[in-house]
Amino acid sequence: MNAFPKTSALMARGCEFLGTEYAIMCGAMSWVSERNLVSAISNGGGFGVIACGAMTPDLLDAEIAATKAMTDKPFGVNLITMHPDLPDLIAVCAGHDVGHVVLAGGIPPKGSVEAIKAAGAKVIVFAPTLALAKKLLRSGADALVIEGMEAGGHIGPVSTSVLAQEFLPALSEEHVVFVAGGIGRGEAMAGYLEMGASGVQLGTRFACATESIAHPDFKKAFFRANARDAVASVQVDARLPVIPVRALKNKGTEEFTAKQREVAGVLDREEIAMAEAQLQIEHYWAGALRRAVVDGDVENGSLMAGQSVGMVKEEEPAAEIIAKLMAESEAALGGRRAA
Known part of the structure; x- marks a missing residue:
């Protein structure tokens, strides 16, 4: 029996796309999003993403293999578009049959999307403007992450709530769109799902999970x-x-x-x-x-x-963080529907 029927119904498209129980992605955080945290999030029903960052192809190869040894659930790999070894990193992902590759840090170089898809993987991209988002989706990207300036790490100039209002009505009917930036509780997640998002991405909320190797x-x-x-x-x-x-x-x-x-x-x-x-x-x-x-x-x-760092107050297992987000979302949806 599904404990979160309302939230799960709104997430159905995202879950089908990711192959997960919940459409909750973990943002790729260099040095943090490695085998331990990634496998814990995937085992908890979410979607872990390895942060390749500045890794060499050999290091990424070892990281993917180690992650596969810790989970049999789907997970993805985040690649930086300006990495000088991008074609080799894509080949490493293909060699491991990685199902989803996230391209971040700029417009994907020519041929990169095609190379990923040729290996049978789905491509997830970021876009700071609606026009670029439409172009990337026309060019073969399978899903989009819109990330507001509330997020940690590299950011754009526009807030998550404004991006969601601009992108979701235009794209969510035909495309898989995840919302990221400043999400720390399930109530916010529920709001974006109701607006048409297929799922969400959180980074800061997972950075201090029990399984995170952060100091x-x-x-x-x-x-x-x-x-x-x-x-x-x-x-x-x-x-x-x-x-x-x-x-x-x-x-x-x-x-x-x-x-x-x-x-x-x-x-x-x-x-x-x-x-x-x-x-x-x-x-x-x-x-x-x-x-x-x-x-x-x-x-x-x-x-x-x-x-959202102010909402991170203690170490918690990744699976508990995911369960809390789902419970908070379900309660919020239930409350609004009953009103």
């Missing part, structure tokens, strides 16, 4: 934080196309500002090309995030977190 000090920083502590980075030089990153404010936030000035200076001297400058910025974030997540350096590392 205890990283988790404590989340437990102490509130929404206004999660701030977006500032762009120092208009020529350097830096995507803002939302993280808990600390010394590392200030160091990023200094890093931008350093890279801008190198550009001024024409010592590197713009693409290399962008890659240096991305490598900075990968290293800063590792310092916080793995080493526990919460002062100088990057504490990437969404504004």
